[in-house]
Amino acid sequence: MGMISEFKEFVSRGNVVDLAVGVVIGAAFGKIVTALVDGIVMPSIGALTGGASVSDWKHVIRPAHLDAAGKEIAEVAIKYGLFIQTIIDFLLIAFVIFLFLKAYNRVRTPAAAPAVAEDVLLLREIRDSLKSRQP
Template sequence: MLEEFKKFIARGNVVDLAIGIIVGGAFGKVVSSLVNDIVMPPLGLLLGKVDFSDLYINLSRTHYATFEKAQAAGAPTINYGAFLGNVVDFFIISICIFLVIRQVNRFHRQKPETHRPVEPETKSCPYCMSNIPSAATRCPNCTSHLIHIRS
C-alpha cells in the first residue's frame, strides 16, 4: 500500500494539482488583502466614509453600536458589508483567471500552415466535356487521346 501511495504522489499531475492549490490559496489571500485594504477604503470614502466591514443587519431585538459589539455579544447578524467585499474579491479573481487563461490559449495557438495551391483532381475532356481524372491520358467516355492536353 505504501508503494502504491508513493506512485500516486510521484505522478506529475498530482504534484501540479498540489502546486496549483497552494498558489491559488496564496493568490486568494493577496486578492483579499487588495480588496479589503486598498480597494474598499477609497470606495467607502467616496460613498460617504462608509466602512464596508461594519455594514450589517442586526437580527436581534437588542441594539448594538458597532458590528464588533454585536459579534462579541453573539447576536445574529447579516453581514452584507463582508459579502460585498467577497463579491469584489470574486470579480477580481475571475478577471485575473480570465486573463491568465486567455494568455495561455494564445501561447498554445499554432501558426497557420501555409497553404499550397491544390491541383485540381479532375479536368474536362475537350471532346465530350465530361469530367475525368487529371492524370488521365485517354477519356473513359469518348476514348479520345488526351496526351497533349494540360489541365
C-alpha cells in the same frame, strides 16, 4: 509493500504534483487579492459612501440592550456588507484567473498535427482521381 509502492506511483505522477503546486499558488494568490480588496478597493468604496467600511454595513434587526440584571445582550443584525465584500473578492480573483488563462492560451503553442503517412496521401490521390473520372 504493495500499498507503499502504489502510493509512490500515485504521488510521482505529474498530475498530482501539478495539482499540489496549483493549490499552493492559488492559496497565495487568494491572499494577495484579499489584501488588494481589503486594503485598496473597499476603503475606496467606503470613502465614496461616507467613510463607512463596506464590511461594516449591516441591517440591525434588534439593537444591543441591557436586560433587567444589567447584562448586555448583543445586537441581532444582518451583515450584508461582509457578503458584498466577499463577492467582490471572488469576482476579482475569477477575473484575474481568466486573464491569466487567456494570456497562457495565447502564448502556448498548439501541438503540431501528426504527419500523414505517404501511402495514405497516395491513396487519397487515387480516390480523388477516380472521383473526377466518374460522370
